[in-house]
Amino acid sequence: xxxxxxxxxxxxxxxxxxxxxxxxxxxxxxxxxxxxxxxxxxxxxxxxxxxxxxxxxxxxxxxxxxxxxxxxxxxxxxxxxxxxxxxxxxxxxxxxxxxxxxxxxxxxxxxxxxxxxxxxxxxxxxxxxxxxxxxxxxxxxxxxxxxxxxxxxxxxxxxxxxxxxxxxxxxxxxxxxxxxxxxxxxxxxxxxxxxxxxxxxxxxxxxxxxxxxxxxxxxxxxxxxxxxxxxxxxxxx
Amino acid sequence: xxxxxxxxxxxxxxxxxxxxxxxxxxxxxxxxxxxxxxxxxxxxxxxxxxxxxxxxxxxxxxxxxxxxxxxxxxxxxxxxxxxxxxxxxxxxxxxxxxxxxxxxxxxxxxxxxxxxxxxxxxxxxxxxxxxxxxxxxxxxxxxxxxxxxxxxxxxxxxxxxxx
Numbered sequence: 001x002x003x004x005x006x007x008x009x010x011x012x013x014x015x016x017x018x019x020x021x022x023x024x025x026x027x028x029x030x031x032x033x034x035x036x037x038x039x040x041x042x043x044x045x046x047x048x049x050x051x052x053x054x055x056x057x058x059x060x061x062x063x064x065x066x067x068x069x070x071x072x073x074x075x076x077x078x079x080x081x082x083x084x085x086x087x088x089x090x091x092x093x094x095x096x097x098x099x100x101x102x103x104x105x106x107x108x109x110x111x112x113x114x115x116x117x118x119x120x121x122x123x124x125x126x127x128x129x130x131x132x133x134x135x136x137x138x139x140x141x142x143x144x145x146x147x148x149x150x151x152x153x154x155x156x157x158x159x160x161x162x163x164x165x166x167x168x169x170x171x172x173x174x175x176x177x178x179x180x181x182x183x184x185x186x187x188x189x190x191x192x193x194x195x196x197x198x199x200x201x202x203x204x205x206x207x208x209x210x211x212x213x214x215x216x217x218x219x220x221x222x223x224x225x226x227x228x229x230x231x232x233x234x235x236x237x
Numbered sequence: 238x239x240x241x242x243x244x245x246x247x248x249x250x251x252x253x254x255x256x257x258x259x260x261x262x263x264x265x266x267x268x269x270x271x272x273x274x275x276x277x278x279x280x281x282x283x284x285x286x287x288x289x290x291x292x293x294x295x296x297x298x299x300x301x302x303x304x305x306x307x308x309x310x311x312x313x314x315x316x317x318x319x320x321x322x323x324x325x326x327x328x329x330x331x332x333x334x335x336x337x338x339x340x341x342x343x344x345x346x347x348x349x350x351x352x353x354x355x356x357x358x359x360x361x362x363x364x365x366x367x368x369x370x371x372x373x374x375x376x377x378x379x380x381x382x383x384x385x386x387x388x389x390x391x392x393x394x395x396x397x398x399x400x
Contacts, residue, residue, distance in 0.1 A: 040264065061279060079303065080299070149321045149325055169349075182309075189302065
């Protein structure tokens with residue numbers, strides 16, 4: 001049995017007059033709730049976001065100020081020397097003249113005659129990257145194992161850095177030594193304002209001291225003052 | 238007909254009043270907080286610090302370059318072979334009556350041909366090298382490839398793995 005329910009205008013009027021005292025407070029509560037969720041909550045979230053930004057910016061400013069103070073104390077002349085030294089140890093490209101001069105000087109200092117060179121590495125794919133690369137040179141020297149020992153000692157004390165890949169003593173008068181000379185193109189550097197710039201650490205300083213003791217007789221061979229300094233991306237703002 | 242409860246209206250009125258007061262208070266507080274100048278001041282400080290740092294751009298680039306190269310240099314120095322020490326050690330091992338005719342060092346191995354007129358000297362040398370290989374001192378393994386007598390000279394070819 002379906003009974004049709006009808007609401008007449010009189011019923012509405014009667015209801016309104018009976019409950020009109022509730023309308024305003026209910027409306028206020030509704031608006032308050034709406035304001036709370038639509039305005040207050042986003043504003044509070046925004047405030048927390050600003051607080052986070054303040055914290056981050058404070059940390060960034062502190063890092064930048066520390067970097068500035070740290071860099072102010074660094075001697076630029078010393079840095080130039082360090083850069084020249086590291087570039088002399090690890091040239092940006094395979095400088096044959098520099099390598100051959102080092103070999104000759106090592107031969108002279110070791111008291112052995114260097115009679116022949118043979119390059120075993122050519123331009124490689126790594127030359128286009130910032131990875132370390134090497135050039136192998138097979139060097140024939142006079143003498144036996146004693147001469148090889150002296151020659152190797154001299155090569156290892158010299159810049160550019162080299163490693164002995166192999167030694168072949170054929171007789172007491174002829175020895176060939178395979179030497180790998182290293183090079184590394186300048187890295188594409190970028191620095192982040194959020195990350196502190198670390199100065200040269202004591203361990204790195206120790207390496208530099210070790211390198212400076214290697215640098216014998218090669219001064220002026222590699223003009224590192226003309227090294228193009230790669231650009232560094234601007235720090236993030 | 239629904240009749241409202243007598244005490245519901247004042248409760249509703251109080252709730253609406255308190256709600257309104259709370260909303261107004263929070264809104265005013267947030268409005269007042271929006272005038273906080275900490276962030277703009279910090280941003281200004283950041284820009285100033287960045288400007289100062291930009292003046293030292295050259296130094297920071299050089300430091301990064303030096304550090305980058307030193308990292309590779311450190312690796313190269315650590316990985317360098319010390320064949321000169323090996324040659325010196327072998328020279329000490331070889332008795333005076335024995336001569337090294339040929340020697341090939343590379344890829345972690347050493348092969349050498351030695352000759353002597355004294356078989357006992359060669360035997361002593363092999364014993365010493367075997368002990369060294371057993372104790373993993375300089376050599377990891379030892380093989381005698383060939384031993385022959387030519388005229389009055391004994392010649393032996395030794396191959397050894399290097400540590």
